[in-house]
Amino acid sequence: MSRTTSPTDWKGGAMQARIAKRYAAERRFRLLGLLAVLASGAFLAFLLFVMVGNGLRGFTYTNVAVPIDFKAMPLTVDASRLGDADADQVIAGAGLADIVAFAADEALGDGGSAMISENAWKEVRTAIKADPELLQGSTVFHLPASSEVDIAAKDGGKGATGAKVDALERDGKLSTGIHWPFFRNADATDPAVAGIWGALKGSVLTIFIAFLIAFPTGVLAALYLEEYAPKNRWTDLIEVSINNLAAVPSIIFGLLALAVFINWFGICQASALVGGLTLALMTMPVIVIASRNAIKAVPPSIRDAALGVGASPVQVVFHHVLPLALPGILTGTIIGMARALGETAPLLLIGMRAFIGDVPGGICSPATVLPMQIFLWSDEVDRGFVEKTSAAIIVLLIVLLSMNALAIYLRNKFEKRW
Amino acid sequence: MTFNAAALLLLIAGLALIGWIAGRARSNLLAARAQAKLHSRPQYHGWYVALWLFAPAALFLAVWSAVSPGLITNDVLASEAAKDLPAFGFERGAILSDARNVAQGKQDAVRIPAAAPLVAPYADATHLYAWIGIGAMLALALAGGLYAFTRIKPDFRARTRVEKIVMLVLLLASLVAILTTFGIVLSLLFESIRFFRLVSPAELLFGTNWAPTSGAPQDDTFGGIPLFWGTILIGAIIAMIVAIPIGMMTAVYLTQYAAPRVRRWVKPLLEILAGVPTVVYGYFAALTVAPALREFAVMLGIPNASTESALAAGIVMGVMIIPFVSSMADDSINAVPQAMRDGSLALGATPNETIRQVLIPAALPGVMGGILLAVSRAIGETMIVVMAAGLSANMTANPFASVTTVTAQIVKLLTGDQEFDSAKTLAAFALGLVLFVVTLLLNIVALRIVKKYREAYE
Amino acid sequence: MTQDDLTISDPKMTAHNVNVFYGEKQAINDVSIDVGTELVTAFIGPSGCGKSTFLRSLNRMNDTVAGAKVTGHIALDGEDIYAPSMDVVQLRARVGMVFQKPNPFPKSIYDNVAYGPRIHGLAPNKSDLDGIVEKALMRAGLWDEVKDRLGESGTALSGGQQQRLCIARAIAVDPEVILMDEPCSALDPIATAKIEELIHELRGKFAIVIVTHNMQQAARVSQRTAFFHLGTLVEYGKTTDIFTNPKQERTKDYITGRYG
Numbered sequence A: 001m002s003r004t005t006s007p008t009d010w011k012g013g014a015m016q017a018r019i020a021k022r023y024a025a026e027r028r029f030r031l032l033g034l035l036a037v038l039a040s041g042a043f044l045a046f047l048l049f050v051m052v053g054n055g056l057r058g059f060t061y062t063n064v065a066v067p068i069d070f071k072a073m074p075l076t077v078d079a080s081r082l083g084d085a086d087a088d089q090v091i092a093g094a095g096l097a098d099i100v101a102f103a104a105d106e107a108l109g110d111g112g113s114a115m116i117s118e119n120a121w122k123e124v125r126t127a128i129k130a131d132p133e134l135l136q137g138s139t140v141f142h143l144p145a146s147s148e149v150d151i152a153a154k155d156g157g158k159g160a161t162g163a164k165v166d167a168l169e170r171d172g173k174l175s176t177g178i179h180w181p182f183f184r185n186a187d188a189t190d191p192a193v194a195g196i197w198g199a200l201k202g203s204v205l206t207i208f209i210a211f212l213i214a215f216p217t218g219v220l221a222a223l224y225l226e227e228y229a230p231k232n233r234w235t236d237l238i239e240v241s242i243n244n245l246a247a248v249p250s251i252i253f254g255l256l257a258l259a260v261f262i263n264w265f266g267i268c269q270a271s272a273l274v275g276g277l278t279l280a281l282m283t284m285p286v287i288v289i290a291s292r293n294a295i296k297a298v299p300p301s302i303r304d305a306a307l308g309v310g311a312s313p314v315q316v317v318f319h320h321v322l323p324l325a326l327p328g329i330l331t332g333t334i335i336g337m338a339r340a341l342g343e344t345a346p347l348l349l350i351g352m353r354a355f356i357g358d359v360p361g362g363i364c365s366p367a368t369v370l371p372m373q374i375f376l377w378s379d380e381v382d383r384g385f386v387e388k389t390s391a392a393i394i395v396l397l398i399v400l401l402s403m404n405a406l407a408i409y410l411r412n413k414f415e416k417r418w
Numbered sequence B: 001m002t003f004n005a006a007a008l009l010l011l012i013a014g015l016a017l018i019g020w021i022a023g024r025a026r027s028n029l030l031a032a033r034a035q036a037k038l039h040s041r042p043q044y045h046g047w048y049v050a051l052w053l054f055a056p057a058a059l060f061l062a063v064w065s066a067v068s069p070g071l072i073t074n075d076v077l078a079s080e081a082a083k084d085l086p087a088f089g090f091e092r093g094a095i096l097s098d099a100r101n102v103a104q105g106k107q108d109a110v111r112i113p114a115a116a117p118l119v120a121p122y123a124d125a126t127h128l129y130a131w132i133g134i135g136a137m138l139a140l141a142l143a144g145g146l147y148a149f150t151r152i153k154p155d156f157r158a159r160t161r162v163e164k165i166v167m168l169v170l171l172l173a174s175l176v177a178i179l180t181t182f183g184i185v186l187s188l189l190f191e192s193i194r195f196f197r198l199v200s201p202a203e204l205l206f207g208t209n210w211a212p213t214s215g216a217p218q219d220d221t222f223g224g225i226p227l228f229w230g231t232i233l234i235g236a237i238i239a240m241i242v243a244i245p246i247g248m249m250t251a252v253y254l255t256q257y258a259a260p261r262v263r264r265w266v267k268p269l270l271e272i273l274a275g276v277p278t279v280v281y282g283y284f285a286a287l288t289v290a291p292a293l294r295e296f297a298v299m300l301g302i303p304n305a306s307t308e309s310a311l312a313a314g315i316v317m318g319v320m321i322i323p324f325v326s327s328m329a330d331d332s333i334n335a336v337p338q339a340m341r342d343g344s345l346a347l348g349a350t351p352n353e354t355i356r357q358v359l360i361p362a363a364l365p366g367v368m369g370g371i372l373l374a375v376s377r378a379i380g381e382t383m384i385v386v387m388a389a390g391l392s393a394n395m396t397a398n399p400f401a402s403v404t405t406v407t408a409q410i411v412k413l414l415t416g417d418q419e420f421d422s423a424k425t426l427a428a429f430a431l432g433l434v435l436f437v438v439t440l441l442l443n444i445v446a447l448r449i450v451k452k453y454r455e456a457y458e
Numbered sequence C: 001m002t003q004d005d006l007t008i009s010d011p012k013m014t015a016h017n018v019n020v021f022y023g024e025k026q027a028i029n030d031v032s033i034d035v036g037t038e039l040v041t042a043f044i045g046p047s048g049c050g051k052s053t054f055l056r057s058l059n060r061m062n063d064t065v066a067g068a069k070v071t072g073h074i075a076l077d078g079e080d081i082y083a084p085s086m087d088v089v090q091l092r093a094r095v096g097m098v099f100q101k102p103n104p105f106p107k108s109i110y111d112n113v114a115y116g117p118r119i120h121g122l123a124p125n126k127s128d129l130d131g132i133v134e135k136a137l138m139r140a141g142l143w144d145e146v147k148d149r150l151g152e153s154g155t156a157l158s159g160g161q162q163q164r165l166c167i168a169r170a171i172a173v174d175p176e177v178i179l180m181d182e183p184c185s186a187l188d189p190i191a192t193a194k195i196e197e198l199i200h201e202l203r204g205k206f207a208i209v210i211v212t213h214n215m216q217q218a219a220r221v222s223q224r225t226a227f228f229h230l231g232t233l234v235e236y237g238k239t240t241d242i243f244t245n246p247k248q249e250r251t252k253d254y255i256t257g258r259y260g
């Protein structure tokens, strides 16, 4: 009566064909999954490739060698005033710009002054301030080229300007170097002197303010909700508020800031202060949620142990729970701050899109931030700004990636399994 | 002498430190003298004094920093020298701020000659209010500190008091969230109501013609439908067509197929993708994707192909959302009990049959919630559409044409040079209100679904 | 051949010198056992001794555990189930499994039972499928309770009904062996009695291997009992012998409740 053969014919041809089909479907499905992952990877690689390809050029600049003979064209300034605070005005007033333009025409032929940046003379001025002796003789200055010449030189001499650039190249008058003004200056209308320092400093100030407000508030709120809050409708309301705020579009925070901070309170418009306040409101819910998760992960046994030796609830939290949750809280905070650092939309609405040619002096002076600088440059018609935009993106991405890497490092280092 | 809030804050922090040390020392001293045991450890007495010293003064400092500039300006305006000021507008403001900058030493000399006579009154008023402010602040600090100091006794329950204050601070911190929510709701409502006095809500919600900057105010129309359509086309249709399949398949691959080593590499990759700022995506869309798509459309002979196409913005937005969808799906799939998977595999199902017929249906509520959140994100996204989608309010289903969105219009309306109270700027708040309500509903529904789903498997 | 012979002349599954590792850790050490066609075999032993691990290696469910490795020889009808030519999908259809906690899919009762036949293509048309589902539910003793609500979700049933649904789901693909890992441990005594009754009825149609912590249950339902301890097979024999006259000291200690 034993039954040894199965009624289902697993070895039969039809069944084998079916199995083969099922395995084929399996392979296709798996491939599809792999393709999905690869698609994301490919997009990221393409994006980085484009940005780096465009942006690396933005870190260098073409200089033109222009000899200036101050004996032939004397700059009449009182050498004793070169150390003064208003030395810039003094030198400018003495007509240095004309001298440089004249020297360029002389050295580079007709239209030579158009081949160097209109701000090139400021480089000469800086050099003179550093070394007044220059005024006594003839020196070859390597001055920033005009944006057009710079692009033609980097493109290998194409177009109308190309021929002239080629000629300069052959004469050995062109050189390429790291574009220091890019790291030193604030925004400008001339790509030869436009830089990200102003925006970078604005970003640092803004984020610092956002951090100062959002971090303590967020952590304290998380402690309250996780450790003390009674279960009632107010607490529910707080929780719902926080969860929703974390998902509210960032531009809504811009509207809030415009209506409340600027129009009601009249806090200095377009400043790092308003920007920081806005981003603080935006980041706080993120910090609360991350902190709550970190606090939740601290096992109750630790609380019981501390309560058991007679610690008060406040002592339990500040002596035991908070230190244990801190790595997780910091990780969440860094990620939140990185997000705030890349944020543009709400800041557009509070006036931070204005052209700001100065490095911000304080938290109340007009400022811009790095992502905003990118947005502004992306709109510029001058072709020289294309590579500046990408270069600024590279800087921003490097900053953000380092922040995220730090967060991941913290998470991995301190991640505990209780 | 100017009123430097940061320096003063440091000053009272320093005083608070002294108060802390003094309070601590006194409690020790008293306890030793009375041979009694302290109820609270000495540092709590210290904290008690420090808090009493610091908190009222800091509060005053905050209030004073907010109101004193107004008081100063009032004084200056009341002075003789202010009589010649132009009555209104930009020039008046510029003159005043010029004079203020010189008076407060931020600038060496006036840039506008008319500001010169105002410098002295400004300086005087600044001095006056600075001294008043500092005096009042110090008085408050000392009064608070002394009050607390005199209350120290061995049996004084300093710890309980301090802890009460700490709890209060915690509660206040968590109220900030509610305050922000109310702030958003009220400010949007307030400005929107002003807008709806000029334009009926029905026009905004159901009108089909959007022309807020036609040139002549009486011709401006605020029909929102084209914007809503553009927002849906880009955020809810095109972006989701990109993000949902790729995000889901990524999650499936990572949770079910990938070796741990692969996961370790791909997860950070997705995190990078999620961490790229939107302005970078926007620039990429405008610089690279949009022109390529336009060329493609022209090649196909599609009419109205624009360099600012809905497709470019939508695709890039979709890519931006991929990590979000995939991590939500990842969580949902992981929340399905392992037993479910084992049950299917033990019946001889292949992994893909298990995933498609058991895991995904079981994870569906969670996935749906995640997708709703993703849609809410996409329709609130601003920079990509500002940079890549354009501003022309077209009602078209042609993805190669240009459409505009709610967020792009908010930015457009608020970054021009209008008066703040014009219908145009108010319209931005009304659009903001619509956006807020829609995303809020999406979020609430989504969070509720996700929560229900989590509970179902707990 | 009577079922009381210890030697199994025609074993359904044979295992020789089986070792199972989880990474470095060895969970099963050199176990050899034969499973008879018409017998119910019970695995008993203290918690963590490797019963589930060994059971799961019989239908290669251990493949789904990262880092698990099986050595030795396990055969179904003389065919090595770990051979490359063995198709694991078919193997699991032939060697079904019922888990400790009922795990119905969040689908209708009908779809739960129809799931296996559908993926394996066992029913050419709808009426065949209906027949399979009905027969499986019938055999699992659940038909009368659910025949009017086949469209309801399987998760809405009671725990005992869910477990019988899982058994129905397993037998719907017409397996040759059914592995049950503590199928009653999440159930109350009445539901447990129903399952035990079911096992009695299924005997003879399927080879059944059951892991249990309940000595009485092992004694009631099985004809062969294997006692595992610390990853080794201590004793294997007729259930009556094991419970009345164990050869090994350790077995005796365990079944008399000296340790567990």
Ligand SMILES: Nc1ncnc2c1ncn2[C@@H]1O[C@H](COP(=O)(O)OP(=O)(O)OP(=O)(O)O)[C@@H](O)[C@H]1O
Residues within 6 Å of the ligand: C022, C025, C027, C045, C046, C047, C048, C049, C050, C051, C052, C053, C054, C065
């Ligand atoms: N996935 C796994 N990874 C690593 N070790 C495992 C894994 N599963 C089981 N083990 C280990 O293998 C050993 C045997 O486990 P197994 O689950 O087979 O025991 P069991 O006899 O079924 O116990 P119980 O009666 O409690 O179900 C245990 O020591 C266990 O810790």
Ligand SMILES: [Mg+2]
Residues within 6 Å of the ligand: C051, C052, C053, C181
């Ligand atoms: Mg077990």
